[in-house]
Amino acid sequence: MSGNDFAQIAAYLGVLLFLVKPLGQYIAQVYDGRWNWAPERWMYRLAGVDAHATMTWGGYARAFLLFNALGLVAVYALLRLQHLLPWNPQGFAAVEPHTAFNIAVSFATNTNWQNYAGEATLSYFTQVAGLTVQNFISAASGMAVLAALARGLASRNTTQIGNFWVDLVRSTLYVLLPLAVVLTLLLVSQGVIQNLDPYVPVADSRQVLPMGPAASQVAIKQLGTNGGGFFNVNSAHPLENPTPLSNFAQVLAILLIPATLCYTFGRMVNDTRQGWALLAAMLILFVPLLFVTVVAEQGNMEGKEVRFGTANSALWAVATTAASNGSVNAMHDSFTPIGGLVPMFLMQLGEVVFGGAGSGLYGMIVFAIIAVFLAGLMVGRTPEYLGKKIEAFEMKMASIAILVPPLCVLVGTAIAVVTPMGLSGLQDRGAHGFSEILYAFSSMGNNNGSAFAGYGANNPLVNFTGGIAMLLARYWVALPVLAIAGSLSQKKIAPAGPGTLPTHTPLFVVLLAGSVLIVGALAFIPALALGPIVEALR
């Protein structure tokens, strides 16, 4: 590893951590209602929302589910009807039903798995009105659920955990949109395209230059941990990510909101040390895995761009799979066995090491509940988290939330490897072929979206199984989390006593990271042994 590689990684982590407190504080103020522009009130009036009403966890969950379901239907309709809609200069046809189902689920669930090539499939209208919109609202939905959970932990003796519509609008209007505007302009200045022109043929050549409103979508795909690219090869495409500076800005945007929300959470529960502890647990898993990948990829330029080199490609791969982003700037399928194992394992950890916007942190808080429970078992005390007693109901919900994603991954992989259609898209045979399938379902079953792209997954079986996995992984984590929020909000906050396990200490950080690691390892080491580990031993 060269000094320059090290400098880039140090700069990355330095800038990221520098931004956590100021931005985190701002977001906490946003959820607190301290910002209140006229456009916010106009939006409530247009949608018919009573911004002062509050919801129980059940009402909050119904609004969240209904809104996401309608979004899914809207994207499906746009895909099926794009040949009749405007802004389709290339004349792309309607998307096949099974492909459209997978895309709609994928974008509604913040997964952004791509079973299609954007520049050869989707009209500009579908890209902006379907996918760009989902990039905003699926991220804002995840952030809203986190805000509800934080309120549930901070309040006492109430059944009310906030108003979904208010959290949704505030996340979009005050957090995602301003950041996306700034990032879009930075990206365009570097050479990312932003226009509505038809594709441009090159004189005396077979080459045709693709065009389109890419920068506005790329900005929010990174900030909202979505990851769905404008072009087939995502941010490896020179018109989607032309310079090392555009690369730095994008990979920073990948972890920005997931890292920042840790501080926001600390503010919302009135103890910022709790937020820093959660962030520390994420970092002690992230940093070692990052260095493993950077070292493993040295000298491997297959599937990588010269302007980024191996260090930036490895940094991106680890950031995008630690977060549930899934965008790529290099082809993960061509990584070395160890270099490819790390991204796969980070997804399998349940997308809680940073994870998705909001969803990563609420997943991590579920693990914190598991960790205090484990500690409680060791010393024989009723576990508490932030002064709230953790009892049978919370543990049931937490268990569902941590077990559903591995179940989706392993069952999906098993179905694909025993069916001819599941195997039909494989480019590589043997251990690497198994890795390709395991990666695909790890990605969909944890709402990540990146791929070992040699696996041609656009067939009815994978589209359908993967679509179900994405739905379960998103909503069967979010719903138990809202149930926990609703149950905890009704409890009193017990003052910390001499027997209370403090949850902001290095001891707890290690216990928490260990819990994440053990659950992930127990579920996935056998499967990993059949794929990347066999390859690495060859």
Next chain:
Amino acid sequence: MTLVAIRMILVLSLLTGVFYPLGMTGLAQVLFPRQANGSRIIDGGRVMGSDWIGQQFDDPNYFWSRLSATAPFPYNAASSSGSNYGPLNPDLRKAMEARRAALLAADPGNSLPVPIDLLTASGSGLDPHISPEAAAYQARRVARLRGLTAARLQEMIARHTRPRQLGFLGEPVVNVVLLNRELDRP
């Protein structure tokens, strides 16, 4: 609640799916028109390519780009793709050996080690760059076939070489498309 949800989808779609992308397109076209339209290379009113999109050069008197895995022809900008060969895939070795042989056949007696980026396909299949080492490796061949002095060619390469951005970001690169265009300039 269903009605609220429908109206909320419409309101947010208008904001993030119409106002935002159109506003950004307008701003981008005013502030950075060349970049926003794909950094097109224009010559006599005709679009000859983009600064950022690599092209295939087969003739040995040009610098060669990296391998491209796009279908159905290399550097098909309308269908970006990597090879996605797994690290142990025998086809990957074959492609690298074939490329090494082609480079040696075009420049017999070149005993420099072949830089790795010349033997591998990029992630996008559209990489416009090669490393400075890859340009140096090919410089002797191009100078000989074009009857250029080494110093003159070195100057041209230097003009199309970009150092690390801000001094430390990314890797130094040579833009093959722009360099080859300069070779053809009378």
